[in-house]
Amino acid sequence: MDLESLKRSYIEKEQTPTQMLDGIYKKIEDDELNDFILLSKNYAYEQAYLSEKRYEKKDGILKLDGIPFSIKDNFAVKGLRMTCGSKMLSDFVSPYDSTVYKRLKEAGAVLIGKNNMDEFAMGSSNETSFFGIVKNPFDKSYVPGGSSGGSAAAVGADHSLFSIGSDTGGSIRQPASFCGVVGFKPTYGKISRYGLVAFSSSLDTVGIITKSVKDCKEVFDVLRGDDGHDSTIEDLKPQRRELKNIGFVEKLEHVDKNVFKIYIDYCSKLEKLGFKLKPIVLDFIEISMAAYKIQTMCEASSNLARFDGIKYGLQHFSGDDLEGMYARVRGEGFGKEVKRRIISGTYFLMHNDGEYYNLSFKLRDYIANRIDILFKDIDLLILPTSLSLPFKMGEKIEDPLMMHLSDSLTAFANLANVPAISINADYFNSLPVGIQFVGKRNDDDNLLDSLSTIQMELKKDE
Amino acid sequence: MSNFVVNIGVETHIQIKTKSKIFCDCSTEFTDKPNVNVCPICMGLPGTMPTLNFEVIPLALKTAIALNCIINRISGFARKNYFYPDLPKGYQITQHKFPLAHSGYIILKSGKKIRIRRLHIEEDTGKMIHDQDENSLLDFNRAGVPLMEIVTEPDFNSKEEVIEYLERLQRIVRYLDVSSANMESGEFRGEPNISIRKKEEGLLGVKTEIKNLNSFKAIEKGITFEIERQKMLLDGGQKIESVTMLYDEKKQTLKPMRKKESISDYRYFPEPDLPDIILSEDLIEKIKNTIPELPEKKVERFKREYNLNDEESEIICQYKDYADFFEKSILGIKNVKRLTNFYIREMPVILKEKRMGVKDLPFDSDKLNALFKMVDEEKINLNLAQNILKEISSTGEHPDIILKRAFESDLSEDDLKNLIIQVLDENKKEVERYKNGEEKLFGFLVGQCMKKTKNRFSPGKVNEILRNILTKK
Numbered sequence: 060m061d062l063e064s065l066k067r068s069y070i071e072k073e074q075t076p077t078q079m080l081d082g083i084y085k086k087i088e089d090d091e092l093n094d095f096i097l098l099s100k101n102y103a104y105e106q107a108y109l110s111e112k113r114y115e116k117k118d119g120i121l122k123l124d125g126i127p128f129s130i131k132d133n134f135a136v137k138g139l140r141m142t143c144g145s146k147m148l149s150d151f152v153s154p155y156d157s158t159v160y161k162r163l164k165e166a167g168a169v170l171i172g173k174n175n176m177d178e179f180a181m182g183s184s185n186e187t188s189f190f191g192i193v194k195n196p197f198d199k200s201y202v203p204g205g206s207s208g209g210s211a212a213a214v215g216a217d218h219s220l221f222s223i224g225s226d227t228g229g230s231i232r233q234p235a236s237f238c239g240v241v242g243f244k245p246t247y248g249k250i251s252r253y254g255l256v257a258f259s260s261s262l263d264t265v266g267i268i269t270k271s272v273k274d275c276k277e278v279f280d281v282l283r284g285d286d287g288h289d290s291t292i293e294d295l296k297p298q299r300r301e302l303k304n305i306g307f308v309e310k311l312e313h314v315d316k317n318v319f320k321i322y323i324d325y326c327s328k329l330e331k332l333g334f335k336l337k338p339i340v341l342d343f344i345e346i347s348m349a350a351y352k353i354q355t356m357c358e359a360s361s362n363l364a365r366f367d368g369i370k371y372g373l374q375h376f377s378g379d380d381l382e383g384m385y386a387r388v389r390g391e392g393f394g395k396e397v398k399r400r401i402i403s404g405t406y407f408l409m410h411n412d413g414e415y416y417n418l419s420f421k422l423r424d425y426i427a428n429r430i431d432i433l434f435k436d437i438d439l440l441i442l443p444t445s446l447s448l449p450f451k452m453g454e455k456i457e458d459p460l461m462m463h464l465s466d467s468l469t470a471f472a473n474l475a476n477v478p479a480i481s482i483n484a485d486y487f488n489s490l491p492v493g494i495q496f497v498g499k500r501n502d503d504d505n506l507l508d509s510l511s512t513i514q515m516e517l518k519k520d521e
Numbered sequence: 522m523s524n525f526v527v528n529i530g531v532e533t534h535i536q537i538k539t540k541s542k543i544f545c546d547c548s549t550e551f552t553d554k555p556n557v558n559v560c561p562i563c564m565g566l567p568g569t570m571p572t573l574n575f576e577v578i579p580l581a582l583k584t585a586i587a588l589n590c591i592i593n594r595i596s597g598f599a600r601k602n603y604f605y606p607d608l609p610k611g612y613q614i615t616q617h618k619f620p621l622a623h624s625g626y627i628i629l630k631s632g633k634k635i636r637i638r639r640l641h642i643e644e645d646t647g648k649m650i651h652d653q654d655e656n657s658l659l660d661f662n663r664a665g666v667p668l669m670e671i672v673t674e675p676d677f678n679s680k681e682e683v684i685e686y687l688e689r690l691q692r693i694v695r696y697l698d699v700s701s702a703n704m705e706s707g708e709f710r711g712e713p714n715i716s717i718r719k720k721e722e723g724l725l726g727v728k729t730e731i732k733n734l735n736s737f738k739a740i741e742k743g744i745t746f747e748i749e750r751q752k753m754l755l756d757g758g759q760k761i762e763s764v765t766m767l768y769d770e771k772k773q774t775l776k777p778m779r780k781k782e783s784i785s786d787y788r789y790f791p792e793p794d795l796p797d798i799i800l801s802e803d804l805i806e807k808i809k810n811t812i813p814e815l816p817e818k819k820v821e822r823f824k825r826e827y828n829l830n831d832e833e834s835e836i837i838c839q840y841k842d843y844a845d846f847f848e849k850s851i852l853g854i855k856n857v858k859r860l861t862n863f864y865i866r867e868m869p870v871i872l873k874e875k876r877m878g879v880k881d882l883p884f885d886s887d888k889l890n891a892l893f894k895m896v897d898e899e900k901i902n903l904n905l906a907q908n909i910l911k912e913i914s915s916t917g918e919h920p921d922i923i924l925k926r927a928f929e930s931d932l933s934e935d936d937l938k939n940l941i942i943q944v945l946d947e948n949k950k951e952v953e954r955y956k957n958g959e960e961k962l963f964g965f966l967v968g969q970c971m972k973k974t975k976n977r978f979s980p981g982k983v984n985e986i987l988r989n990i991l992t993k994k
Contacts, residue, residue, distance in 0.1 A: 133568070134568070135566075135567070135568045141567065141568070143567070148567065151567070153566075153568070154561060154566070155561045155566070155569075157568060252570060253568070253569070253570050254568045254569070255568055256567040256568045257567075257568070257570075257794075260793035260794050261793035287572065288570055288572060289570055289572075289794075290570070290571075290572050290573065290794065290795055290796055291793075291794065291796065357790060358790075358793060360602075360788075361600050361602050361611070361612050361788070361790070363611075364602060364604065364610065364611020364612055365565045365567065365609065365610045365611045366567075366611075367604060367606070367611060369606045369659070370564060370565075370609065370659075371566070381606070385604055405788065408602070408788035408790060409786055409788055412789075413788070413789060413790050416790050
C-alpha cells in the first residue's frame, strides 16, 4: 500500500491508524526478521489516537497523518533509546529530537520503532549489529544489506510504509536493492543531519526508503530544508526539466553476471520507453574506493571519540586509571569492524600531518569534476546498485576487503555530492536486484520525478 | 654559571564577551552551580552539530585589527583530537591551518616590537575538579564558551616584558569591550613557553610550556622558577625535555605534567560540520570604524593635551570608561593639572570602597565637571572640593546644592564676619605687618580664615569680607 491510498483508506474510514498499527505490530512479531531494535508502541498508539481524532473531525489532517514509519537507530528521538546498533549505546536514551523525526511528527506520521543497523552504520550486511543479524524478507537465510538493513527489511516486509536511513557510501541504496524497495540518497545538504549520529560527517546523508518513488518524493518534501542546526544545509531547487539522456556502462569489473544481465535488460526497457541511452566509461571506481575509505575512517575516528564512558553510554568507573578506563570502555563497547575503522582512521590522520586525508579530498574534487563532465552529455547515470546478488549470512563477514567492495558502485555519489536512488529492477532466483540512478548535483527533484514516471510506466507493462 | 639568553613566547586565551556559547544557545554567564549552562550540543551528545554564533566574529576581528594583524578573508575551523574527560566530543573545535588573522604586533614601552604569530577562535573545554576524597568532578558550564587564542613569536627576553605585554593586551581587549579579561575567573589566561640557550648558541633551545597560571604574580613566578630550573639542568650538563609544567599556586612550585597528559599529535583536520568563514571587505571596513582610540594612543594624547606625566596618564587610561569619565569631567577646565589628583587618589578610593566602576557611581561626569568648575573659578578650594566629592559620591547630589547647603544652612554672613574678626584677633602680629605694607600676608590671613570656617565659605567670599574688615579697621 502506498501513502496516498493509505491516507484515503483513513479518510474513507476503511480502517483507522490504530487498526493499522495493530496489524503492523502483529506482522513484525510473526515475521521475526529482527529488523527492529526497539518498538515504540506507547508513542505510536498515542500518535495514532491523535491522528484518528483529526480524521474523525475531517479537519487539520496533516500531510503524513497516521502513516506508520520507522527510523534507523542512529537517529535521536526524545525519550527513546538510540543504540546505533552498538553495545556502547545499548542503554542510551536521547534527551532530544533529530530534525527529521521532529518534522515527520509534525506532519502527523506515526513512529512505530527504531530499525536495526550495522554498528554505527559501518557494514554492508547488517551483521555487525550488537543486536543481532537482520534477516532478508525474501529469504531469511540471506542478509538484508547494510548498513540501513533494518530499515530496508522493514519496508520490504510491510512493517512500515517508509523508513528513514542514513547513507554514507551506499548504506541506503544497497540494502534497498537487496530488499526490493526504493532507497534514495539526496544531494548532500538537502536534509538536516541534526540528530543523526555522525559516521563520516562530510559524506553522511539522510535518506529515505519506500516502496515507490512517488512516496519517496512525498517524504522528501517533508524532510528537506534548513532547520538552523545544520550549517551544511543548502537546499537549492533545480530548474524543472525532463531527463531524457541516460548514460550506461557496457562493462563492469567484479560484477555478478546475473546482476549485469538484469541491468542490461533494464536499459533496453528504458530505451523502449523513449530514453536515449549513451555508453559511458566509469574509470574512477577504484580511486573512489580509496578516497571513500580514507575519508570515512579518518572522520569516524574523530566522530566516535566522544564515546569515552564519561558522560553517557557504557561506563566503567571503578579501579582503573583514566587511560585504563578509556581502554576498557572502548574495548568492550565497540565491535570489531568499528575498532578496525577507528584504528585505521587514527593512523591515516597521524601520518604526515594528515596527508592521506588531504589527498582524499583532492580525489573527491577529481571525482566530482569527472561526474560534472559526464553530466554535460547525460541527464542521468544508470548502474547496478550492487555488484552482487544478496548474499547469505556469514558469507562475507570474515572478509572485510570483500565486504568493502559492496560500496564500490555507490560511494562515488557520496564523494561527488550527487543524488542517487536505487529501485528494484527484477528478481533472480526470487532475490531482488536493484538498479541505481545517479543524478546531477541538486537535481533531486527532477531525478525523483523522472524515476517516478519510469516506475509507473514499467509497472503498466507488467 | 654560564651566560644564558632567555626566549619566551606567549599563548593567551581570552574569553570573547558574548551572551551565548560559540556553537549553541547556552548562556556564557559565570556561575558556581555546576552543569547548568549545558545542552545536548555543548555536551557533545551523539547526533548533535555545532552552528557558529556569528556574534563572535566581529569581536575577534576587532581584536585582530587592534593588534595590527592581517585578516584572512577565508578562514576555517578544524578539529583538535585528544582524549580528556573535560572535552565533551573527544575533539576541540578550533582553527588550525587557516586562523582568522595572523602577523600582528604589540609595541612595548621600550619601543620593542612583540610579533603576534596568529589569532584564532575556538571553543573552551569543561573543567575537572578534584575534591577532598580524591573524586574527580566535571563541570561543563565552560564547555563551548568562545575564546580567542593569541600566539606570539618567542620575542620576549624577560618576565617583565611578558607581564607588560599581557597587561597591554588585557587593556586593549577591555578597551574594545570584547572581553572582561579577568584573570581570576579564567577569562584571560596567559601560558608562556620558555627556552634558554647559551649566549654563543644561535638556535633557540628546547621549549617548555607552563600552564595553570591564574594571575600576573603567578606568571612572574612561574617564569622565574622555570628559567632557574632550565639553567640548573643545562649547567649540570643535562638536556631539557619538551614538557608541560603545571604551576601549583598553594605550594608555589612547578611540576611536570604526566607524559600521558601531554599530547604531541592532535590529528588536526578540517571540521566538516562547519563551513568556512568568509569575510567581506565591507564587514572588515565596518568593524575598523568601530574601533575606539586605543589605550597607547590615549595615554600619549592625555599627556600632551592635559599636561599629565606618564604615570598619571597611565593610571587614568587604565580603563576606557574611566578615561572617558575623566575627559568629560574636565571639559572647559583651564587648569586640568590641578585636578588630576582626583583621578589618581580620590576617585580610586571611592571606587574601591564602593566596589564599582565609574558607570555605577551615583553621579555622572557632568556633576563632577560642575565641581571642577568651582575649583577652576576659585569659588572653592581643593580641600572643600574633596569634601564635596565625598558627599556626592554617597548622595549623588549636584555639587551646587551641597555647596549652597554648606554655606547657607548653618552659618550666616554675620557668623562669617565674627569668625574673621576672631582670626584677626588671634593673628595680631600678622595683621600689623600687613597694614605696614606686607601685602603677601593677606593670603596667609585668608588661609587662616578658611581653616577657621572649615571651608564652608568660598575663598572669594572670605576674601571680600576680610578685605572689608581690614580696610575698615
